Amino acid sequence: MSEPSVVFEVIDGVARVTLNEAERMNPLSESLQAGLLDALARVHEDKAIRAMVLTGRGRGFCSGADLKDFSQRAAQMPPGDTLGAYVGRMMKETGNPVLLGLRTLPVPLVCAVNGAAAGGGFGLALAGDIVIAARSAFFYSPFVPALGIVPDFAAVWAGARAIGRARTAGLVLTGHKLPAEKAAAWGLIWDCVDDDQLQDEAMAIARQLAELPAHAIAETRALLDAAERATLAEQLELERQRQAELIDGESFAEGVRAFTERRKPRFRGR
Known part of the structure; x- marks a missing residue:
């Protein structure tokens, strides 16, 4: 019996x-891709899961x-079908749902990049809330120069x-391989660690x-997304709205109790 494509x-409590x-x-x-969609569904269903790597x-x-x-596949396409049409269908049915699913997980996501993140793997690696990479890893986008x-x-x-338009354009137009250490220095990822420390750190x-x-x-996530497009006044107003609601919530009350009792807060799960 063959091994699954996704384990x-x-x-x-961490998936x-x-x-x-x-x-x-x-x-x-x-x-x-099917394995990833299944994994995302399992994270959604299992309320005991509170983070994912x-x-x-x-x-x-x-x-x-x-x-x-x-x-x-290109050599076996039936009349009237094309490889482009097939890829378009696959992106619609699995690829894009995978990316959107990762970006909207109900739990925080850590991406631990253990090696080359190339092509679509480049974007997949950046889907995490926090991204760390092994020192030997690199990021590579061959789409434009090679394909x-x-x-x-x-x-x-x-x-x-x-990292901004200039650096992103340089990476995707030249096909330059960006080493993990430089990716961390640029702010593309959170950190770069020795290869043998990656999984433990993640x-x-x-x-x-x-x-x-x-x-x-x-x-x-909502606050970070808003910061990409909001004016300063709009961002301040969003912060005001969210604080007015969240401060009346259970988590804030527990945080204050923990502070006054000089202990670590114990927040409820989802």
Whole structure:
């Protein structure tokens, strides 16, 4: 019996989701994307899960599109169908839902980039609330210089917001491979750690995030998203609205109790 394309396990309330086609550097195959959608559904359903780690097995995090499979499919397309139409359908049915699902998880997401994050894997790696990478990892977008198509999996959207238009354009137009250390220095990711420390560090961060109030991740994402487009006055007004509601909530009350009692707060799960 073959191994699953995606391995799902729960450790101390943290779902660890591992891309498991290591011999091919975890390409975005149909089975891998289906495995990711299944993992996302399980996280939604299991209320005991309070954080998620996404990582890969082997020397690659994710190598992007399965070009070998594309070549085979192109040769077997029935009349009236095209490879482009097939890819468009796959993006609509699985690829885009995977990215949107990761970005809207009800729990915080840590992406632990263990190796090359190439093509669609570049965007996949940036989907986390916190992204850390092994020192040997790198980010690579071959779409424009090698294939004559545009980047997908929201790599440009995430990159431009993290490091600006100039650096993002340079990466995707030249196909320059961005080492993990430089990605951290630029602010594309949270941190770069030694390879043998990556998984332990990712789980440590996830456990820390798992102790947050259940609603905190959605509230923080909303504030960060607003900051990308709001004026200063609009951002201040949004902050005022959210504080007026949240301060009357259970989490704030527990935080104040913990402060006065000189202990760590104990927030409820989702």
